[in-house]
Amino acid sequence: MQILCATDFSKQAKAAADIAAALAGKLNLPLKLLHCIPDPVHMGDLPSPARRAVLQGPGGGSQSTALGICDAAAMHGADVICMGGGGRSRIGAALLGSTAQSVMSLTPKPVFVVHPEEP
Structure with missing residues (x-):
């Protein structure tokens, strides 16, 4: 069993x-951290080998972030996806959707969505 944790920092x-x-x-499970870059055009400051690795990995090019997360989970054999949620207001999430909602609709894997405690 393996956990994939997606992050946008x-x-x-x-x-x-x-x-x-x-x-x-x-x-005692392996944990992989993932950051998808939905728009690799903004990677000009990355050294060339890093830029190639990002472009070849999930989430590069025109793939959506949610699809990139699901692809990475499948590619790395993750059994569970963990990610943050609650970054938008309820109205914003209802109107625009959220990455967590998209991931849950795209993958058959369990998705743990973590909401941070209020300060």
């Missing part, structure tokens, strides 16, 4: 990474 994603790391440690 937000407060919600940090909470998800903390929980994924604790769960992986407690259950």
Whole structure:
């Protein structure tokens, strides 16, 4: 069994990474962290080998972030996906959707969506 934790470096994603790391440690499971870059055009500062690796990996090119997360979970044999949620207001999520909602609709794997505690 393996856990994949997707991150966008937000407060919600940090909470998800903390929980994924604790769960992986407690259950002695491998944990992979993933950051999808939906628009590789903004990678001009990356060295050429890193830019090639990003372009070849999931989430590069025109793939959506959610599809990139699902592809990475399949590619790496992850059994569970963990990610942050709650970055938008309920109205914003209802109107625009969320990456977490998209991932849940695209994958048959269990998806743990972590909402950080309010300060």
